[in-house]
Amino acid sequence: MRVTRLAGIDLNRFTFDMDVTWNAFFTDDNLNVYSRYGGRDGGEPEERMSVASLLTTMDEVLAEHARPDDTRRFQPRRPGRQTPEDIPLLKANHRGCVRCHIAREYQLLQSFHDKTFSRRELFRFPLPETLGVTIRREHGHQVEQVEPKSAAAVAGVRPGDVITSVGDVPVHSDYDIRFGLDRSAEPALAGRPIAWTLRRLADDGEILTLKVALRPARGWWAYDIGWKISLRSAPFRTGMRGYSLAPSQRRDLGISVKTLGVKISSIYSDGFGRSVGLKKRDVVVGIPEPIGRVRLFDTFLGHLLQRHRPGDTVKLTVLRDGRRITVSGKFPKWFTDETSVP
Amino acid sequence: MHRPALVLLTATLLGSSLMAAAPKNGWYRSLGEARRVARESKRPLFVVFRCET
Numbered sequence: 155m156r157v158t159r160l161a162g163i164d165l166n167r168f169t170f171d172m173d174v175t176w177n178a179f180f181t182d183d184n185l186n187v188y189s190r191y192g193g194r195d196g197g198e199p200e201e202r203m204s205v206a207s208l209l210t211t212m213d214e215v216l217a218e219h220a221r222p223d224d225t226r227r228f229q230p231r232r233p234g235r236q237t238p239e240d241i242p243l244l245k246a247n248h249r250g251c252v253r254c255h256i257a258r259e260y261q262l263l264q265s266f267h268d269k270t271f272s273r274r275e276l277f278r279f280p281l282p283e284t285l286g287v288t289i290r291r292e293h294g295h296q297v298e299q300v301e302p303k304s305a306a307a308v309a310g311v312r313p314g315d316v317i318t319s320v321g322d323v324p325v326h327s328d329y330d331i332r333f334g335l336d337r338s339a340e341p342a343l344a345g346r347p348i349a350w351t352l353r354r355l356a357d358d359g360e361i362l363t364l365k366v367a368l369r370p371a372r373g374w375w376a377y378d379i380g381w382k383i384s385l386r387s388a389p390f391r392t393g394m395r396g397y398s399l400a401p402s403q404r405r406d407l408g409i410s411v412k413t414l415g416v417k418i419s420s421i422y423s424d425g426f427g428r429s430v431g432l433k434k435r436d437v438v439v440g441i442p443e444p445i446g447r448v449r450l451f452d453t454f455l456g457h458l459l460q461r462h463r464p465g466d467t468v469k470l471t472v473l474r475d476g477r478r479i480t481v482s483g484k485f486p487k488w489f490t491d492e493t494s495v496p
Numbered sequence: 497m498h499r500p501a502l503v504l505l506t507a508t509l510l511g512s513s514l515m516a517a518a519p520k521n522g523w524y525r526s527l528g529e530a531r532r533v534a535r536e537s538k539r540p541l542f543v544v545f546r547c548e549t
């Protein structure tokens with residue numbers, strides 16, 4: 155079944171990161187969801203997927219589907235039904251095809267104007283890396299590495315463990331992990347431990363089932379979101395434009411081709427740029443430490459959003475008139491006066 | 497069953513269930529029609545959201 159238009163689709167059932175261009179669900183004939191498959195991060199769009207992991211998910215879904223009706227395990231869903239047309243701003247302002255990112259952008263705008271927006275809304279479907287684990291791409295939900303001292307390491311997660319549930323979400327894919335983490339990051343559950351179930355092959359060949367509880371730090375769910383097109387509708391008033399310098403421009407300025415080098419081309423209104431004291435022709439080279447080169451200005455904005463929240467004092471290392479200086483100021487309050495999506 | 501064989505069977509089952517009476521490009525565009533076929537074939541649904549320009 156292929157869906158290319160979101161009109162009429164129940165977003166409370168088919169919940170996914172609508173900034174992607176491809177996402178899949180496995181369901182029964184009543185559209186109860188067994189598993190989700192897809193998702194991306196700041197890398198290449200298909201970097202988190204593989205044919206092998208898709209086959210793993212299909213294998214597990216068929217096994218689940220073969221169970222007696224009353225013992226099948228489905229993923230939880232938000233109660234009620236919400237289609238894109240139920241978003242008042244979309245209904246009032248949008249004509250024509252409802253693309254996935256359009257629906258997402260209207261959700262963001264609506265939540266801001268309804269005063270329900272929170273920073274977490276920008277970081278939906280957090281990566282398992284935010285808790286210190288990387289997932290083996292060829293499997294989909296087997297732990298490849300555990301970062302020392304991370305929430306996962308402290309909880310006892312080990313390389314080779316297969317994650318079989320996160321909170322109340324049965325897991326058959328990398329994206330199921332992210333769906334489980336997304337539910338765990340809801341404000342009502344903030345501060346509570348996140349329960350994972352693991353399948354582990356013991357040294358004696360026995361397969362163990364383990365329950366662990368992860369206790370991450372506040373705001374653990376923030377990750378790189380600079381690739382998301384929906385950022386343009388986030389209530390983050392930058393008040394500035396800019397671009398990432400090309401290698402030849404960097405050489406002229408004597409800065410590395412491997413680290414941040416974003417030139418501010420205009421400061422045109424109140425917003426982030428003016429609030430932290432940036433000026434036209436400044437070149438931002440650190441936040442304040444050097445970070446990796448970004449190819450797009452939006453990626454720079456994503457880094458700012460990942461590190462800061464309104465009210466924070468932000469420091470930036472800047473080249474201005476040939477001198478390296480630090481500018482600082484408050485991260486502005488969330489604001490947008492937009493009510494429609496271009 | 498040997499795992500590679502099981503995986504191949506998995507793919508075949510999923511594929512064949514949706515290919516049965518499917519439109520010529522192999523994909524249903526109607527959720528109702530796809531659900532009906534899934535019900536009759538007793539197979540799960542593979543629902544893909546894809547942005548097409």
